[in-house]
Amino acid sequence: MTGTVATDPTPSPADRARRTFSRLAGHTLFWPVVALVVLLLACGVVSPGFLDVTVQDGHLFGQVVDILRQSATPLLLAIGMCLVIATGGIDLSVGAVMAISLAVSLTYIAESGSGTTVGTALTGLALGLVVALVIGAFNGFLVTVLGIQPFIATLILMIAGRGIAMLITKGQITTVTSPPFKAIGSGYVLGIPMPVVIAAGVFALVVLLVRGTALGMLLESIGINREASRLAGVKSRNITWFVYALCGLLAGLAGIVYGAPTMAADANNVGLMKELDAIMVVVLGGTKLEGGKFSLAGCVVGALILSTLERAVVIFHLPTQVTPLFKALILIIVCIAGSDRLRSRAGAARRARRTPAVPVEVAA
Amino acid sequence: MTSTQTPAPATTSRRTKGGAPRPGSTGGIADVARRWGHRLADRRFLPVAGTLLTLVLILVIGQARYSTDTRSFVNMRLFSNLLVDNSYLLVLAVGMTFVILTGGIDLSVGAVVALVGLVVAKLLILGVPLPLVLLAGVLVGTVFGLLIGVLVQYFSIQPFIASLAAMFLARGLCNVVSVESLAIEDKGFTDLASWRLKFGHGPSIWYINLSMIVALVVVLVAVYLLHYTRFGRTVYGLGAGDGGQAVGLMGLRAARTKVWVYVISGTCAGIAGILFAFYTRSGFNLTGIGMELDAIASVVIGGAMLTGGSGFVLGSVAGVLVYGLIQVLIAREGLDSWWTKVFIGAVLLLFVLLQRALSTGQKRRRKKNKEESPAPPPAAAPAVS
Amino acid sequence: ACSSGGSSGSDDTKGSGGDTIKVGFSQLGAESGWRTANTDSVKAAFTKDKGFDLTFVDAQQKQENQIKAIRDFIDQGVDAIAFSPVVETGWDQVLQEAKDAEIPVVLVDRTVKTSVSDPYATYIGNDFEKEGETAVAWIKKNAADAKIFELQGTLGSSAQVDREKPVDSELGSQIVGKASGNFTRAEGKAATEAALQAYPNMTMIVSHNDDMALGAIEAIEAAGKKPGTDIKIVSFDGVRDGLQALHDKKINYIVECNPVYGDQIADLVKKVVNGEDVAKSTIVPDEAFDQTITQETIDARKY
Amino acid sequence: MSTTSTTASEPVVRMTGITIEFPGVKALDGVDLTLRPGEVHALMGENGAGKSTLIKALTGVYRIDAGTIAVAGTARRFDGPADAQEAGVSTVYQEVNLAPNLSVAENIMLGHEVRLGPFVNWPATRRAARTHLARLGLDLDPMSMLGTHSIAIQQLCAIARAMVVDAKVLILDEPTSSLDKAEVAQLFDVMRQLRADGVAILFVSHFLDQVYEITDRLTVLRNGRLVGEYLTAELPRLELVSKMVGRASEDLADIEKAARRTTTHDLTGREPVLRALGLGRDGTVEPFDLDLYEGEIVGVAGLLGSGRTEVARLLYGADRADSGTLTVRGAGVRAASPLGSLQRGVALASEDRKKEGIIGDLTVRENIALAMQAERGAWRKVPAKELDATVARYIEALAIHPANPDALIKNLSGGNQQKVLLARWLATAPQLLLLDEPTRGIDVGAKAEIQRLVAELASEGMSVVFISSELEEVLRLSHRVVVMRDRQKIGELTNGPDVTASTVLETIAASGSAS
Ligand SMILES: Nc1ncnc2c1ncn2[C@@H]1O[C@H](COP(=O)(O)OP(=O)(O)OP(=O)(O)O)[C@@H](O)[C@H]1O
Ligand SMILES: Nc1ncnc2c1ncn2[C@@H]1O[C@H](COP(=O)(O)OP(=O)(O)OP(=O)(O)O)[C@@H](O)[C@H]1O
Ligand SMILES: [Mg+2]
Numbered sequence A: 001m002t003g004t005v006a007t008d009p010t011p012s013p014a015d016r017a018r019r020t021f022s023r024l025a026g027h028t029l030f031w032p033v034v035a036l037v038v039l040l041l042a043c044g045v046v047s048p049g050f051l052d053v054t055v056q057d058g059h060l061f062g063q064v065v066d067i068l069r070q071s072a073t074p075l076l077l078a079i080g081m082c083l084v085i086a087t088g089g090i091d092l093s094v095g096a097v098m099a100i101s102l103a104v105s106l107t108y109i110a111e112s113g114s115g116t117t118v119g120t121a122l123t124g125l126a127l128g129l130v131v132a133l134v135i136g137a138f139n140g141f142l143v144t145v146l147g148i149q150p151f152i153a154t155l156i157l158m159i160a161g162r163g164i165a166m167l168i169t170k171g172q173i174t175t176v177t178s179p180p181f182k183a184i185g186s187g188y189v190l191g192i193p194m195p196v197v198i199a200a201g202v203f204a205l206v207v208l209l210v211r212g213t214a215l216g217m218l219l220e221s222i223g224i225n226r227e228a229s230r231l232a233g234v235k236s237r238n239i240t241w242f243v244y245a246l247c248g249l250l251a252g253l254a255g256i257v258y259g260a261p262t263m264a265a266d267a268n269n270v271g272l273m274k275e276l277d278a279i280m281v282v283v284l285g286g287t288k289l290e291g292g293k294f295s296l297a298g299c300v301v302g303a304l305i306l307s308t309l310e311r312a313v314v315i316f317h318l319p320t321q322v323t324p325l326f327k328a329l330i331l332i333i334v335c336i337a338g339s340d341r342l343r344s345r346a347g348a349a350r351r352a353r354r355t356p357a358v359p360v361e362v363a364a
Numbered sequence B: 001m002t003s004t005q006t007p008a009p010a011t012t013s014r015r016t017k018g019g020a021p022r023p024g025s026t027g028g029i030a031d032v033a034r035r036w037g038h039r040l041a042d043r044r045f046l047p048v049a050g051t052l053l054t055l056v057l058i059l060v061i062g063q064a065r066y067s068t069d070t071r072s073f074v075n076m077r078l079f080s081n082l083l084v085d086n087s088y089l090l091v092l093a094v095g096m097t098f099v100i101l102t103g104g105i106d107l108s109v110g111a112v113v114a115l116v117g118l119v120v121a122k123l124l125i126l127g128v129p130l131p132l133v134l135l136a137g138v139l140v141g142t143v144f145g146l147l148i149g150v151l152v153q154y155f156s157i158q159p160f161i162a163s164l165a166a167m168f169l170a171r172g173l174c175n176v177v178s179v180e181s182l183a184i185e186d187k188g189f190t191d192l193a194s195w196r197l198k199f200g201h202g203p204s205i206w207y208i209n210l211s212m213i214v215a216l217v218v219v220l221v222a223v224y225l226l227h228y229t230r231f232g233r234t235v236y237g238l239g240a241g242d243g244g245q246a247v248g249l250m251g252l253r254a255a256r257t258k259v260w261v262y263v264i265s266g267t268c269a270g271i272a273g274i275l276f277a278f279y280t281r282s283g284f285n286l287t288g289i290g291m292e293l294d295a296i297a298s299v300v301i302g303g304a305m306l307t308g309g310s311g312f313v314l315g316s317v318a319g320v321l322v323y324g325l326i327q328v329l330i331a332r333e334g335l336d337s338w339w340t341k342v343f344i345g346a347v348l349l350l351f352v353l354l355q356r357a358l359s360t361g362q363k364r365r366r367k368k369n370k371e372e373s374p375a376p377p378p379a380a381a382p383a384v385s
Numbered sequence C: 001a002c003s004s005g006g007s008s009g010s011d012d013t014k015g016s017g018g019d020t021i022k023v024g025f026s027q028l029g030a031e032s033g034w035r036t037a038n039t040d041s042v043k044a045a046f047t048k049d050k051g052f053d054l055t056f057v058d059a060q061q062k063q064e065n066q067i068k069a070i071r072d073f074i075d076q077g078v079d080a081i082a083f084s085p086v087v088e089t090g091w092d093q094v095l096q097e098a099k100d101a102e103i104p105v106v107l108v109d110r111t112v113k114t115s116v117s118d119p120y121a122t123y124i125g126n127d128f129e130k131e132g133e134t135a136v137a138w139i140k141k142n143a144a145d146a147k148i149f150e151l152q153g154t155l156g157s158s159a160q161v162d163r164e165k166p167v168d169s170e171l172g173s174q175i176v177g178k179a180s181g182n183f184t185r186a187e188g189k190a191a192t193e194a195a196l197q198a199y200p201n202m203t204m205i206v207s208h209n210d211d212m213a214l215g216a217i218e219a220i221e222a223a224g225k226k227p228g229t230d231i232k233i234v235s236f237d238g239v240r241d242g243l244q245a246l247h248d249k250k251i252n253y254i255v256e257c258n259p260v261y262g263d264q265i266a267d268l269v270k271k272v273v274n275g276e277d278v279a280k281s282t283i284v285p286d287e288a289f290d291q292t293i294t295q296e297t298i299d300a301r302k303y
Numbered sequence D: 001m002s003t004t005s006t007t008a009s010e011p012v013v014r015m016t017g018i019t020i021e022f023p024g025v026k027a028l029d030g031v032d033l034t035l036r037p038g039e040v041h042a043l044m045g046e047n048g049a050g051k052s053t054l055i056k057a058l059t060g061v062y063r064i065d066a067g068t069i070a071v072a073g074t075a076r077r078f079d080g081p082a083d084a085q086e087a088g089v090s091t092v093y094q095e096v097n098l099a100p101n102l103s104v105a106e107n108i109m110l111g112h113e114v115r116l117g118p119f120v121n122w123p124a125t126r127r128a129a130r131t132h133l134a135r136l137g138l139d140l141d142p143m144s145m146l147g148t149h150s151i152a153i154q155q156l157c158a159i160a161r162a163m164v165v166d167a168k169v170l171i172l173d174e175p176t177s178s179l180d181k182a183e184v185a186q187l188f189d190v191m192r193q194l195r196a197d198g199v200a201i202l203f204v205s206h207f208l209d210q211v212y213e214i215t216d217r218l219t220v221l222r223n224g225r226l227v228g229e230y231l232t233a234e235l236p237r238l239e240l241v242s243k244m245v246g247r248a249s250e251d252l253a254d255i256e257k258a259a260r261r262t263t264t265h266d267l268t269g270r271e272p273v274l275r276a277l278g279l280g281r282d283g284t285v286e287p288f289d290l291d292l293y294e295g296e297i298v299g300v301a302g303l304l305g306s307g308r309t310e311v312a313r314l315l316y317g318a319d320r321a322d323s324g325t326l327t328v329r330g331a332g333v334r335a336a337s338p339l340g341s342l343q344r345g346v347a348l349a350s351e352d353r354k355k356e357g358i359i360g361d362l363t364v365r366e367n368i369a370l371a372m373q374a375e376r377g378a379w380r381k382v383p384a385k386e387l388d389a390t391v392a393r394y395i396e397a398l399a400i401h402p403a404n405p406d407a408l409i410k411n412l413s414g415g416n417q418q419k420v421l422l423a424r425w426l427a428t429a430p431q432l433l434l435l436d437e438p439t440r441g442i443d444v445g446a447k448a449e450i451q452r453l454v455a456e457l458a459s460e461g462m463s464v465v466f467i468s469s470e471l472e473e474v475l476r477l478s479h480r481v482v483v484m485r486d487r488q489k490i491g492e493l494t495n496g497p498d499v500t501a502s503t504v505l506e507t508i509a510a511s512g513s514a515s
C-alpha cells in the first residue's frame, strides 16, 4: 500500500545506506505505521472507493493520490527539520520561509511579464530557492557562529520572515499565470503527481547524502554530545550550519510546491503554523526532539499520517472544528505507544518512581 | 602498585575556591564587599542586567522621539497602561519561567487562555455563580498542565510535543465550545473587570486594576517558590541537564517536581485566561494564537536559557515589560503590518545579540576571578596512591 | 442587490476646522487581499493634504493589540479614533475610556456588541449577513434544489459566521456538508478534494471567499468535472481573480464585498469631529455579479 | 590499618540473590552482599563487574529482577534515592551527580536545608554547609556555583552531601577516583570516625592501597557474579587481584614488571615531534616551554588542579592559547584546533569521560570510528570492512567488555568506556598521544594493560604525554616528568633510578617556598 510506496523509494545504490537506514527505521516506526494503516482503512470503510486509484486522462487519480500529494509539502519540511533536530536544534522559521520563497518566485514571474515561458518559470524557481537557502544560512549563522539558542534564533525569522514576504508582495496576494510554474505543483510525471515525484526524489537524495556518507553519524554525534564531537575533530559548526541552510532550501522548495498549483503568493497564510506540523511529522516518525538519532523514513510515515488525518476529518463527515482534537489524539497515542517507558520495561534509565513495594519474607 | 603512606594533616589540604575568603578572616567588610562583587558579576545575573539596560534604552528612545511639548512619553500613564495591557502576559511568563527553568517548554498556554475565556463566558451565560466560574477557569488550566506533566514525566514524551498536543486539544475544545465570540455581560464579572483605583487626573490619569494586583501576587508567589523552597531549587536542579537525573540521585523528588512545574504553568495559563477575559470581557476561539511565543520570547528576553537551569522570575517580568514597550513604540511609529513583524524580529535579534555580548564578556571576567583565587599552599601533599 | 443606507461622500475635502485632524486608525490586520485593499484606500483617504494626521496601527489579527493601540490613541489625545474590530465583543472598557476622554469613535467594517451606552459615533462597513442573504436569494432563484457543500472561512471570523447564518437558516436542508478552507486557496482545494469523495451527491459549493472558490475549481477540474456546470459555485468578495473565473464561467455568482471606502470613512470622521450629526450606521453598497460580467468591470478592479 | 572487625553485630543490609538484566547484558547474577554496622566494607571488581549496578539496585535506582533486600532485618525495596535516604541509606554515586548550576551550599544541603517557617533559611543553611565541608577540610564559598569548581571539588561536595544525613549506611562508589592524597586522608579520618559511631560504610575503589588501609571486609564481584566475601586483613593483595581478574596471580606480577621501566633516553640532536614556546592562556596556565620527542613518554605530575589538564588542552588546541607558539615536526601551527591537531597526528584523551569523551547514544563502533571519520571529513565514509576490522582489533586488544561493537557506549561501565575512547584515538594512528588521567577509575588488570600499551606504543616510536594523579604510575612509565604547580610548569625531571615520588614533591615544595 501507499505506506511502502513512499517509505522506501531509495533506488538502492548504496546497500549500506539502506542497511543502516532500515535498522534505524526498525521498530520505532511500528506504531506510526499502524496508526497510518488504521486511519486509511477506517476511511476506506466509511467511504467506499476511498482507497481506489483510477487512471484519469493519463494520470493517477484518487483520494490516496491526493493524500500523497498533500504529504509532499510536510515531508519536504520534515526532512530538513529532521536533520536540524538531529543536531539538537530546531527551525521555527520554515513556515515563513515557505511564504518568502513563493513570494519571490511569483513576484519575479509577475514582474518579468513573460510568465508563460519555461525559462522565466525556472528562473523564478531558482530565485525562490536561492533566497530560501540564504535565509537558512542566516539561521545557521545565528546558531553556529553567534551561538544563539536555535529556538530563539529561528523564532526571529518566524516572526520577521512573514513580514519580509509581505514586503515582497506589498501585502497583496500576487497571482500569476505561468503554466510551466504551475506544473511544479500540479503537473504529472508518468501519471504521478509532480509534488510526489519531487518529494520522493529529494527524500532519496537526502537519504543518500546522510547515510551514504558519514554525515548522518556526525550529525547524531553532534546532537548527542557537541563538546565531545568537537574534541574528536568533528567540524560541528560547519555541519550544523550546512544543515540549517539545507533546511531553509527545502522549506523554500516546499513553499513553491505548495503554492505553485494556485500560483498565488498569499504571504500571510502560506505556511502558517506549518513549522508545528513539520515538527509533529518528525516526532510522529520516531525522532526524539533532544537530538541525536534520527529517522528520515519516519518523516515519510509522519507526513502521510498528517495528511491522511486532515482528510479523514472530512471523510468522516466531522465538522472541521474537531481537526485539532484529532491531531492531538493521534499525536498522544503514537507518542505514548512509542514511548520507551512502555516499550522496554527493563529500561535502565528509569528514574525513581512509586511502585508498590513487594513485601518479601526474610529470615534475619 | 606500592606507595609511600605519609598521612597528611587535614589542614594541609585546605583550599579556597570561588574567590571567597575564609569565614572570620580579617578585613570582614572588604571581604564581604568583594564576595558580593563576585556574586553580582555572576554570569547568572548578567542577562537580567542586560534586560533592564534595554528597558531604560527603550524608555530613553521613546522619551526622545514621542514626547510632545504638552506631555512626556514616560509618565505614570505609560506604565499603568503597560501593566494593564500585559498583566495576562506577565502571568503566562511567570508560569513559563518555571517550565523553561527545567529545560522544558509549554506551547499550550495560548490555546488554554482562549479555552478558559470561552469556558468562563459559556458558564456565565449558563448562569453559574461567579466564584465557581472563576475557579473552573483556573482549573481548566491546571488540568491541562497536569496532562502535559504526566505525559512528560511518566510517558517520557518531550515537553515540546506533549504541550503541542495539549495545544491542539485546547484549540479543538475551543471550537467545540463555540466558534462565535461570546460576550460576558455578567454583572459581577464586569464589576471585577472594571474595578480600579484612579490616580491623578486629566490626560495624566492612571489606574491600578485587579489584573495588575493579581499579576503582582503571582509574581511574588513565584519568587517565593523558586528561591525560598526546596521545590524551587529542585526546579533549577532539573535544568542542570541529563534530564534531571542528578537531582533524582541527590534524593530530591525529581519526578514529582517535574509534573508540578507543568501544573504551575497550566494554572498560570488558567489565571491568565481569566485576566484576559477581564481584559476583553469575552471569549473567542481565535484569541491567544501565538501568545505562547510572546510568553517564551519574554522569558528569553528576561535572560533565561531555554536549555534550562538559569533564569529568574524577575528577569521574565522585565522581559514582559520590554516586550510591551516594543509594542508601544511600534504603535507610535504607525508601522505597516509587515514592517511591524520585521521590526519585532529585528528587536528580538538585537536583544539576543546584546545578551551574547554580555555573557561572553562575562566569561573573560570569570577567568580573571579564577586567577585571583588563592592557590594551594606549597606543603600540600601530592596525589599518590 | 445591496441596499445602501446613510450618507455617501460629500464634496468638501478640506477639514472645515482648518487645522489638521489627528486620527488614530487601528486596522485589524492584513490577513487577505481584501483587507490590504481596504487599508490602502484608508491611507489614501487620510493624507496630510486632505487635512489629516493619521496614526495607523496594524493589530495583526489580535484583539489585545487593538485594545492597546486604542488605549495609546487615547493617551496621545487624538481627535478621533477609527478601528475595524477583530471581534465583536470585548470593547466595553476601551470604548468607555474613549468616551471618558471625549474622543469620538468610528467603527469600520464591523459593529461591536457592548454594554456601554452610546459607545461609538458611527459605523461604516459591509454587511456580511446581507451578502449572505443576497447569495441565498440567487441560489433560491437559480438552483433551488442544489445539494450544497459549504466551504467555510476561518472558523470564528465574522465573515464566516455572518455569511453562514442566512445560508444555514434558509437553505439548511440542502446543505450536505461543511468544511473550512481557512480562506486560503490551497486549503480550499484540499477541503474540496475530500468533499468530492465524502459528498459525491453535491451539486453546488458555497465558498465564503473567492480564494477558496478558486482552490475548489482546481480540485473539481482535477476530478474531471466542470466547475460552474457539474458543480455550481457561489462565492463572496469579488477580487479580480474571482471575477475573472466568473467571467470564464467557472464560478456562477459572486457577491462583492467592497473594501474601497476610505473616502467615506474620512468624510464621516471629519463630520464627527466637527460635531455634525451623522447616521448611526453606513452600509457600504455591495454589488453582486453573475456570469454576464464584462471584462471591463474586471480590469477596473484595483484589488 | 583496619581495626576491630565486628563479626558479632547483626547485618544492617543484607542483599541476597540480586539479579539485574539490561538489554544485552546480565549485569548482576545472584549476588549477595551483607553490610554490618561499624564496618567499612569494600566492593571489589574489574570494570563492568557490576559494582555500581549493585549499589543502584540497593538504593532503588534500578529495579531488581530477582533477589531480596533487607534493611535492618525488614524486607525493603526502595523507590529511589530519596526513599533510600529516608531509610538511612545515603549514597555517593560513581559519576559526580550534583547540579552544577546550583550553589555549593544548595548541592550539599538540599533536602535537609534549615527552614524558617515556610522559608528556607539560607544564611543558616550556608553555615551548615560550611561546617560539613570543613569536616572534609574544605573551605569554599557556599554561594559559589558548583560548576565553577574542578571535578575533585565537586566529588568532595558529593561526599559532604552524603554525610549530611546521619545515615545508618553510607555508600561511596569510587569517591577517591579524582582526589589527591591529602583529601583521601581527610576522607578516611571521617570514615573511621563514622565507623566508630557504628555506621556501615560500603566503599568502592580501584586503589588497592586505599582498600587495605581503610576496609575491614570485602566482597569481590566478577562479571556480575559473586566471587566471595573476605576479611581484608586475611587476603593478600595478589590473591585479591587474581580473584578480581580471574587470572593466576603470577602472570599479573609479570604484567606489572613488563610495564616497569625507567630507562633514560638520549635526545641529543633529535628534532622534537612537538615544541611549545611560551605557550599559555591567562586564567588557566602560565606560559611554558615543552619539547616532546619521538618514542618518548613524558609524564606530567602535579597536585590536583595544578593545570595539567589545561596544558594538555592547549597542546591539542582544545582551548586557544593567548600567548606562545606551537611547532609540530618543524611546521609552525597557528590557531591549533582539534581537527588540525588530529591531522597533524596529535590526539588527546580527555580527563572528563562523560562530558568530553563518549557519545552516549552511539554504538561502540561509531564511537571508535568518530575521530577517524572526522579526520577524513563527512563525505568520505570509512569503508565498512576497514572499520569493522579496526573495531574488532581494538575490542580484542583492549579487552573491551561486552565485546559487542553494536552495544551503546552509555551502557558500558566506566572503565570500558575509557578503553573505547582510547581505541578511538589510537585508530587515528597519532604520532603524539596526550593522555589525561587515562587510568582514572580503571581496574588493576586494565590499568596494567593500558600501561603496557602506552609503553609499547612509545617503543614503536609514538610520543606520549601521560597525565595521572598517581605519581607512582607516572614515574614508572615516563622518561621525563614535567612538574606542574599552581598552573605553572615549575620543573622537568629526567627520570632515573634516583628519581622517586619524594623527589617530585621536593621540587614542588621548593618552588613553592621560592615563590
Ligand atoms: N544502564 C545500563 N544499561 C545496560 N547495561 C548496563 C547499564 N549500566 C551498566 N550496564 C552493564 O552492567 C555491567 C556492570 O556495570 P557497572 O557500572 O556496575 O560496572 P562497575 O563495576 O561499576 O565498573 P566500573 O568499575 O568501571 O565502574 C557492565 O557490563 C555494563 O555494561
Ligand atoms: N570548569 C572550571 N571552572 C573553573 N575552574 C576550573 C574549571 N576546570 C578547572 N578549573 C581550575 O583550573 C585549574 C586547573 O584545573 P585542571 O583540571 O587542569 O587541574 P589538573 O591538574 O588537571 O587536575 P585534575 O586533572 O586532577 O583535576 C584548577 O584550579 C581547577 O580548579
Ligand atoms: Mg562503577
Ligand SMILES: [Mg+2]
Binding pocket: D308, D309, D310, D351, D436
Ligand atoms: Mg585534569
